Amino acid sequence: MTTVEELRLRIRELENELIKSKQKQSDAEHHLRPKIDKMSAEVVDSNPYSRLMALKRMGIVQDYERIRSYSVAVVGVGGVGSVTAEMLTRCGIGKLLLFDYDKVELANMNRLFFQPHQAGLSKVQAAEHTLRNINPDVAFETHNYNITTMDNFTHFMERISHGGLEGKPVDLILSCVDNFEARMAINTACNELGQTWMESGVSENAVSGHIQLIIPGETACFACAPPLVVAANIDEKTLKKDGVCAASLPTTMGVVAGLLVQNVLKYLLGFGTVSYYLGYNAMQDFFPSMAMKANPQCDNAHCRRQQEEYKKKEAEQPKQEVVEEEEEVVHEDNEWGIELVSEVSEAELQDASGPVPDLPEGINVAYTIPKKDGVSGDTVEETEQSLEELMAQMKNM
Amino acid sequence: MTTVEELRLRIRELENELIKSKQKQSDAEHHLRPKIDKMSAEVVDSNPYSRLMALKRMGIVQDYERIRSYSVAVVGVGGVGSVTAEMLTRCGIGKLLLFDYDKVELANMNRLFFQPHQAGLSKVQAAEHTLRNINPDVAFETHNYNITTMDNFTHFMERISHGGLEGKPVDLILSCVDNFEARMAINTACNELGQTWMESGVSENAVSGHIQLIIPGETACFACAPPLVVAANIDEKTLKKDGVCAASLPTTMGVVAGLLVQNVLKYLLGFGTVSYYLGYNAMQDFFPSMAMKANPQCDNAHCRRQQEEYKKKEAEQPKQEVVEEEEEVVHEDNEWGIELVSEVSEAELQDASGPVPDLPEGINVAYTIPKKDGVSGDTVEETEQSLEELMAQMKNM
Numbered sequence: 001m002t003t004v005e006e007l008r009l010r011i012r013e014l015e016n017e018l019i020k021s022k023q024k025q026s027d028a029e030h031h032l033r034p035k036i037d038k039m040s041a042e043v044v045d046s047n048p049y050s051r052l053m054a055l056k057r058m059g060i061v062q063d064y065e066r067i068r069s070y071s072v073a074v075v076g077v078g079g080v081g082s083v084t085a086e087m088l089t090r091c092g093i094g095k096l097l098l099f100d101y102d103k104v105e106l107a108n109m110n111r112l113f114f115q116p117h118q119a120g121l122s123k124v125q126a127a128e129h130t131l132r133n134i135n136p137d138v139a140f141e142t143h144n145y146n147i148t149t150m151d152n153f154t155h156f157m158e159r160i161s162h163g164g165l166e167g168k169p170v171d172l173i174l175s176c177v178d179n180f181e182a183r184m185a186i187n188t189a190c191n192e193l194g195q196t197w198m199e200s201g202v203s204e205n206a207v208s209g210h211i212q213l214i215i216p217g218e219t220a221c222f223a224c225a226p227p228l229v230v231a232a233n234i235d236e237k238t239l240k241k242d243g244v245c246a247a248s249l250p251t252t253m254g255v256v257a258g259l260l261v262q263n264v265l266k267y268l269l270g271f272g273t274v275s276y277y278l279g280y281n282a283m284q285d286f287f288p289s290m291a292m293k294a295n296p297q298c299d300n301a302h303c304r305r306q307q308e309e310y311k312k313k314e315a316e317q318p319k320q321e322v323v324e325e326e327e328e329v330v331h332e333d334n335e336w337g338i339e340l341v342s343e344v345s346e347a348e349l350q351d352a353s354g355p356v357p358d359l360p361e362g363i364n365v366a367y368t369i370p371k372k373d374g375v376s377g378d379t380v381e382e383t384e385q386s387l388e389e390l391m392a393q394m395k396n397m
Numbered sequence: 398m399t400t401v402e403e404l405r406l407r408i409r410e411l412e413n414e415l416i417k418s419k420q421k422q423s424d425a426e427h428h429l430r431p432k433i434d435k436m437s438a439e440v441v442d443s444n445p446y447s448r449l450m451a452l453k454r455m456g457i458v459q460d461y462e463r464i465r466s467y468s469v470a471v472v473g474v475g476g477v478g479s480v481t482a483e484m485l486t487r488c489g490i491g492k493l494l495l496f497d498y499d500k501v502e503l504a505n506m507n508r509l510f511f512q513p514h515q516a517g518l519s520k521v522q523a524a525e526h527t528l529r530n531i532n533p534d535v536a537f538e539t540h541n542y543n544i545t546t547m548d549n550f551t552h553f554m555e556r557i558s559h560g561g562l563e564g565k566p567v568d569l570i571l572s573c574v575d576n577f578e579a580r581m582a583i584n585t586a587c588n589e590l591g592q593t594w595m596e597s598g599v600s601e602n603a604v605s606g607h608i609q610l611i612i613p614g615e616t617a618c619f620a621c622a623p624p625l626v627v628a629a630n631i632d633e634k635t636l637k638k639d640g641v642c643a644a645s646l647p648t649t650m651g652v653v654a655g656l657l658v659q660n661v662l663k664y665l666l667g668f669g670t671v672s673y674y675l676g677y678n679a680m681q682d683f684f685p686s687m688a689m690k691a692n693p694q695c696d697n698a699h700c701r702r703q704q705e706e707y708k709k710k711e712a713e714q715p716k717q718e719v720v721e722e723e724e725e726v727v728h729e730d731n732e733w734g735i736e737l738v739s740e741v742s743e744a745e746l747q748d749a750s751g752p753v754p755d756l757p758e759g760i761n762v763a764y765t766i767p768k769k770d771g772v773s774g775d776t777v778e779e780t781e782q783s784l785e786e787l788m789a790q791m792k793n794m
Binding site: 004007008010011014015017018021022032033043044045046047048049050051052054055057058059060083086087090091092105106107109110111112115116117133134135204205206207245246247248249250251252253254255257258259261262263265266271272273275278282283284285287289 | 401404405407408411412414415418419429430440441442443444445446447448449451452454455456457480483484487488489502503504506507508509512513514530531532601602603604642643644645646647648649651652654655656658659660662663668669670672675679680681682684686
């Protein structure tokens with residue numbers, strides 16, 4: 001009934017249709033813009049860097065192109081880490097190294113970045129795919145593992161030492177993890193290598209967060225002092241219930257990622273004031289900031305060694321005055337009826353029984369130790385001993 | 398040479414391949430998760446709302462599900478508006494109305510949300526496609542037009558009056574536009590309708606921004622007082638050069654969007670303190686906040702009418718004490734070497750020659766009027782007149 005000619009025609013039709021279908025698929029999946037060799041300041045719609053290069057004309061950044069010479073490692077590609085990686089990608093960072101062992105789940109969809117069709121993929125794989133599409137000029141290296149196991153930690157150390165551009169160390173490590181162990185692993189690695197890093201965190205009740213700059217030997221490391229968080233005026237008992245899953249909000253995580261990457265840009269490109277610690281209390285829109293020196297009694301030996309080296313370096317250099325004043329925000333009367341609204345939360349440090357530092361209002365320690373009932377005292381000096389106990393307890397959490 | 402049987406076989410192969418190819422395409426393009434009838438608090442990986450519903454268990458929000466009953470209009474779907482829309486979508490807002498007349502360009506790729514393959518599409522169309530994929534439970538209505546033209550303004554008024562869920566007015570309008578005219582159009586519409594709205598803005602040098610809550614009759618509207626911005630300690634002359642394209646950063650815009658949507662969530666769901674005005678100075682990580690009362694001499698007649706109605710309502714209700722204290726952040730010495738870092742920028746209000754309000758340090762007026770050389774005085778009271786002149790001048794900018 002059908003002639004050979006008709007069959008051949010049908011085959012040609014089908015072949016054409018198949019080519020078109022595959023082309024369409026390829027367009028959608030791989031619609032990469034061409035790579036750009038040199039960042040241009042030209043003000044045309046087709047230039048993805050025009051609004052960033054404008055920072056030079058505005059007098060904010062002296063040499064924006066320098067961003068291409070930097071590599072940053074992001075550990076933890078969740079609610080904060082993924083947005084952090086996206087911001088750095090859009091800013092045209094030279095290289096990003098991503099570390100995470102988790103998979104994308106629908107339960108992550110209340111935060112920015114990942115999309116429902118990525119559920120089931122590893123976070124680093126899904127992130128790399130999206131980020132490469134956004135900016136093919138950035139180099140990516142991803143590791144789908146938990147940095148806290150012995151083997152992975154060794155590999156992690158190797159990559160942050162040699163995974164930067166041209167085999168150099170990375171310029172900065174960003175901790176965007178959600179647990180104490182991973183933070184301590186990063187802290188240990190950075191103390192050993194003398195690697196500057198920034199830490200970030202969001203509270204389990206989703207309404208506070210913070211960022212912190214850690215320069216080994218110079219500022220307090222994660223083992224120097226109890227990790228600090230912003231008090232959110234929330235009943236601790238409600239928060240610490242066993243088996244309760246943490247709450248999260250795209251707003252809080254977006255703000256923390258934004259403040260973190262802003263600090264990274266200021267640090268790498270040399271503009272504005274880099275924050276040592278900046279907290280965010282969403283309930284009251286309160287943003288405490290401060291700086292914390294390294295603790296000479298830190299129980300991390302590498303931290304103590306870095307402190308010695310920092311002291312030597314400081315002694316060799318001519319002394320510079322450090323400005324540490326704080327101006328008050330003044331409450332003024334005026335004919336326009338402008339009024340300042342209370343923005344400072346109550347400090348809740350009363351429960352802490354360990355050697356808790358005096359902190360600015362609104363900042364709290366992340367962990368407190370229970371009252372020592374019946375624990376026998378050592379011969380070691382009281383204050384030092386309880387600090388070490390505190391750190392040991394925290395490590396076991 | 399080829400038998401009919403062989404040709405038939407080839408056709409079957411091609412048909413199968415084509416089906417597979419189209420299926421793959423469809424999966425990638427329309428991998429929508431099924432709609433969810435009722436928000437569940439169940440802690441499983443497949444529940445996109447588990448981390449939001451956890452806000453109830455954490456004691457932050459009493460009735461999170463209520464978010465589904467609200468509709469929000471976002472005017473301007475650029476660097477701030479697109480992220481704002483994405484955050485609200487991921488939070489599960491009931492309905493979003495998006496207004497923008499712009500197209501996606503590669504020059505937008507230094508901000509979050511849009512991707513290079515969307516270049517050339519209208520912003521509202523591209524945004525709706527992405528947002529529907531992220532959360533099919535949200536209802537969307539998009540308008541690809543400029544709200545400041547007469548016809549469009551009438552249509553805009555109609556949609557914010559009847560475009561909410563079940564034909565009700567929208568619950569909130571968010572201004573995420575980048576120009577004075579559009580802000581004034583929203584202000585005019587909201588004053589006439591008594592519609593609460595929030596305004597947002599980012600400076601042309603990309604390093605400061607703000608959000609502001611405007612409740613007609615209660616707080617200052619956009620015509621009551623010169624729009625306020627956070628001073629960024631930047632040379633104004635560098636900034637105001639003609640023909641210079643504005644700089645922008647994904648960080649600043651992400652932070653402003655995060656603070657804006659956080660304020661929306663607090664306002665709609667009733668938790669924390671809703672901010673009237675919150676500024677962000679990225680150079681110093683300084684966040685001034687304040688509140689501003691409506692101006693009885695506002696030249697917007699609808700604003701004055703709303704003020705009268707507000708006064709009547711207030712008089713009818715039993716009086717409540719308003720807390721307007723501000724606690725100081727205290728600088729404390731301590732054994733841990735914690736130091737507060739200066740976070741307040743210098744006020745730069747000296748250049749302003751008009752009747753500029755006394756503002757907290759770090760906040761500035763967005764527009765100042767040149768010194769009145771040779772302008773003849775009117776018989777109208779001096780202060781009122783110059784205010785009106787200021788507003789008239791601003792409208793002409």
